[in-house]
Amino acid sequence: MAGVKELAEGVGRAHPEPLNKSPEQVDVEMEKRKERIEQEIHTNKKRSGSLEIENNYTPVTYDDQYILMVNALKKYFPIKGGMVTKTIGWVKAVDGVTFNLRRGTTMGLVGESGCGKTTTGRAILRLGGEKSGGQVLFNGQEIYDLSPKEMRALRTKMQIIFQDPFSSLSPRLPVGEIIGEAVREHNLVPKSEFNDYIDKVMDDCGLQPFHKDRYPHEFSGGQRQRICIARALALNPEFVVCDEPVSALDVSIQAQIINLLKELQQKRSLTYLFISHDLSVVEHISDVVGVMYLGNLVEYGSTADIFRNPLHPYTKALFSAIPIPDPKAKMNRIVLEGSIPSPANPPSGCKFHTRCAQCMERCKVEAPKQIEVEKDHYVVCHLYDK
Amino acid sequence: MAKKKAEGYLSAKESRRISKQNRKITNELEKKRKRKNVPESEYLTTMHDPNNSVEFDNLHTYFFTDSGTVKSVDGVTFEVPIGKTVGVVGESGCGKSVTSLSLMQLLQRPQGQIVEGEIRLNLGDKAYDVAKMPYEKLQDLRGNFVSMIFQEPMTALNPVFRIGDQLEEVLELHNKDMSKEKMKARTIELLEMVGIANSEGVYKMFPHELSGGMRQRVVIAMALACRPKVIIADEPTTALDVTIQAQVLDLLRNLKDKINSSIMFITHDLGVIAEMADYVVVMYAGRIVEKGTAEEIFDNPAHPYTIGLMASKPVVGKQVDHLYSIPGKVPNPINMPNYCYFKDRCEMCVGRCDGAYPEEVSISPTHKVSCYRYYADAEKGGNA
Numbered sequence: 001m002a003g004v005k006e007l008a009e010g011v012g013r014a015h016p017e018p019l020n021k022s023p024e025q026v027d028v029e030m031e032k033r034k035e036r037i038e039q040e041i042h043t044n045k046k047r048s049g050s051l052e053i054e055n056n057y058t059p060v061t062y063d064d065q066y067i068l069m070v071n072a073l074k075k076y077f078p079i080k081g082g083m084v085t086k087t088i089g090w091v092k093a094v095d096g097v098t099f100n101l102r103r104g105t106t107m108g109l110v111g112e113s114g115c116g117k118t119t120t121g122r123a124i125l126r127l128g129g130e131k132s133g134g135q136v137l138f139n140g141q142e143i144y145d146l147s148p149k150e151m152r153a154l155r156t157k158m159q160i161i162f163q164d165p166f167s168s169l170s171p172r173l174p175v176g177e178i179i180g181e182a183v184r185e186h187n188l189v190p191k192s193e194f195n196d197y198i199d200k201v202m203d204d205c206g207l208q209p210f211h212k213d214r215y216p217h218e219f220s221g222g223q224r225q226r227i228c229i230a231r232a233l234a235l236n237p238e239f240v241v242c243d244e245p246v247s248a249l250d251v252s253i254q255a256q257i258i259n260l261l262k263e264l265q266q267k268r269s270l271t272y273l274f275i276s277h278d279l280s281v282v283e284h285i286s287d288v289v290g291v292m293y294l295g296n297l298v299e300y301g302s303t304a305d306i307f308r309n310p311l312h313p314y315t316k317a318l319f320s321a322i323p324i325p326d327p328k329a330k331m332n333r334i335v336l337e338g339s340i341p342s343p344a345n346p347p348s349g350c351k352f353h354t355r356c357a358q359c360m361e362r363c364k365v366e367a368p369k370q371i372e373v374e375k376d377h378y379v380v381c382h383l384y385d386k
Numbered sequence: 387m388a389k390k391k392a393e394g395y396l397s398a399k400e401s402r403r404i405s406k407q408n409r410k411i412t413n414e415l416e417k418k419r420k421r422k423n424v425p426e427s428e429y430l431t432t433m434h435d436p437n438n439s440v441e442f443d444n445l446h447t448y449f450f451t452d453s454g455t456v457k458s459v460d461g462v463t464f465e466v467p468i469g470k471t472v473g474v475v476g477e478s479g480c481g482k483s484v485t486s487l488s489l490m491q492l493l494q495r496p497q498g499q500i501v502e503g504e505i506r507l508n509l510g511d512k513a514y515d516v517a518k519m520p521y522e523k524l525q526d527l528r529g530n531f532v533s534m535i536f537q538e539p540m541t542a543l544n545p546v547f548r549i550g551d552q553l554e555e556v557l558e559l560h561n562k563d564m565s566k567e568k569m570k571a572r573t574i575e576l577l578e579m580v581g582i583a584n585s586e587g588v589y590k591m592f593p594h595e596l597s598g599g600m601r602q603r604v605v606i607a608m609a610l611a612c613r614p615k616v617i618i619a620d621e622p623t624t625a626l627d628v629t630i631q632a633q634v635l636d637l638l639r640n641l642k643d644k645i646n647s648s649i650m651f652i653t654h655d656l657g658v659i660a661e662m663a664d665y666v667v668v669m670y671a672g673r674i675v676e677k678g679t680a681e682e683i684f685d686n687p688a689h690p691y692t693i694g695l696m697a698s699k700p701v702v703g704k705q706v707d708h709l710y711s712i713p714g715k716v717p718n719p720i721n722m723p724n725y726c727y728f729k730d731r732c733e734m735c736v737g738r739c740d741g742a743y744p745e746e747v748s749i750s751p752t753h754k755v756s757c758y759r760y761y762a763d764a765e766k767g768g769n770a
């Protein structure tokens with residue numbers, strides 16, 4: 001009871017301790033407090049850079065040999081925090097990615113996990129909200145300017161194959177419905193031809209017509225990935241993002257799926273953006289390769305150029321880490337120390353300088369620009385800046 | 387078109403009959419293993435070769451499921467020599483992991499049982515047959531003589547305990563009289579050994595505060611805590627990036643030399659095997675199809691399955707237009723054929739392939755293969 005009494009007495013008072021400070025003292029304290037708050041705000045800003053997203057790029061003009069032109073694309077995710085939930089920083093998942101993709105070719109996107117490969121793929125398809133900056137031109141059309149209705153129509157032209165065939169198929173729908181749902185939704189074929197059309201798509205992807213009534217759980221991993229491919233191709237797209245389509249599969253099944261993807265590309269003249277961390281698969285399937293590190297494309301060029309003559313120190317380290325199936329192969333491996341820094345607080349200057357063996361003073365302060373070393377072989381590194 | 391009855395269809399009655407039968411078998415086996423105060427002589431054995439640290443001899447591990455008996459490991463024989471690395475390769479579901487779990491005795495009980503064969507474990511001055519040991523004695527072996535590095539570092543670590551506590555638990559179990567201070571010193575030493583720079587800090591951290599590579603290092607430190615004779619690495623780098631994978635492989639190689647233990651390395655990545663292993667064992671559908679030294683397997687693969695596996699993996703620097711893919715799929719593990727398991731997918735069949743499952747044939751003293759294509763050569767040489 002005594003505690004309650006004390007509490008009750010305290011209720012009426014605005015200040016628990018008696019106010020015996022002189023007005024000057026209060027002023028000084030207020031001043032100090034103000035300073036402290038200002039300082040906090042300042043350091044907070046410093047930590048996350050300025051909260052304003054810089055968005056200065058030179059717009060590109062459409063060139064019709066490219067199906068996709070990505071220019072300085074940025075995708076930031078807000079970090080929420082503070083007393084009133086507000087944005088206190090950004091995770092810079094994709095921080096200025098620029099590349100062009102020719103019709104009917106495959107671009108491989110490689111990098112460690114957490115470097116923004118998947119986010120790039122999704123941002124290109126306008127999946128998951130607005131971009132933070134830059135341009136994405138699909139057939140010369142900025143896709144982020146489209147109205148929802150126009151975007152819906154465009155969805156048939158650009159599709160995605162997800163990484164995990166076990167979690168990307170609805171367990172409650174039969175396979176025929178999974179593949180046909182979008183076709184019906186977009187009214188691509190008349191009702192009378194619908195069944196034949198689905199059969200044809202399934203046949204193309206190596207599935208039997210009687211699989212139509214089965215459910216995903218009745219299939220093996222390789223077969224499920226075929227269903228995912230069939231679902232993407234049923235809409236007759238021009239451009240497909242393949243987000244690690246073979247990572248979850250066994251070696252022998254991997255080969256089947258890679259062969260299928262290549263076959264379909266020739267048959268339907270598809271353009272692929274092939275995201276993978278398996279470099280040998282990327283080398284096999286791609287015409288052009290982009291290497292990503294912490295939200296940036298550090299090197300970009302034709303597969304032959306990149307694999308024979310890697311220029312960026314990160315690319316070199318990445319390639320030297322590939323295990324070679326030959327016990328006699330000599331290994332002069334460049335082992336990278338540590339792991340990838342946080343994209344919420346990336347290092348200043350060149351983002352790779354914390355792990356780079358050839359780091360110079362300049363790398364720590366100045367961010368390098370994209371340099372064309374040979375024809376169509378770009379690198380972002382001060383070592384090649386002459 | 388009439389709907390085809392699904393393959394492997396079972397009526398409820400049939401299923402009940404099978405599960406009743408299974409219970410009978412497993413109960414009997416469990417009873418035998420659960421006995422208390424079993425004399426040591428019952429599971430004491432001698433190594434066939436004292437230079438081996440583990441010998442798997444005709445191991446059969448079956449799973450008694452409600453839809454039939456799955457012969458996950460069906461007559462596997464191979465050795466792990468002291469101080470060497472043995473790589474086990476194969477597709478998922480071929481029995482790689484079950485073989486290693488049989489050694490650790492971590493099979494899903496009571497369905498999973500070793501029904502035949504021996505696993506001889508060299509303890510230095512004596513040898514035990516792990517397949518016959520009572521369950522109560524196994525705890526002394528796990529962690530102490532045999533330990534395991536799991537595939538996914540996130541699921542192998544407990545998210546609600548600090549790294550230090552989890553590592554100390556292993557030490558505490560096997561060294562009852564170790565003091566608290568000594569234990570902490572040893573834990574920090576272990577963390578430093580696996581290349582964690584900020585070992586004092588990591589000691590107090592929770593698993594979620596570490597990156598994938600760091601977590602795998604902690605799991606490795608945990609496996610090495612009691613200086614085991616045999617380390618089973620079950621796909622330790624599958625969940626990691628290539629650059630982190632390179633770090634972890636480097637670390638494992640150096641540590642193995644430091645504490646002079648053997649590694650049983652399970653993976654489906656042939657590149658990793660080539661880099662790590664001295665000996666290679668190729669498994670298919672619960673049986674070993676080929677084994678030999680790493681050079682023999684990679685330079686001169688003999689079994690059509692090994693050849694197919696190697697051809698189906700794209701290799702950096704080698705350009706091919708069309709990847710080879712092995713046709714067909716792995717046979718149903720419940721109804722295995724009585725001829726060579728690979729025959730239906732094999733493109734190099736000879737007349738004799740219709741016969742029983744082929745016995746092992748020696749191509750060289752260390753290189754053995756189960757395939758009829760080499761019978762003629764072996765018979766000519768007179769060492770079949």
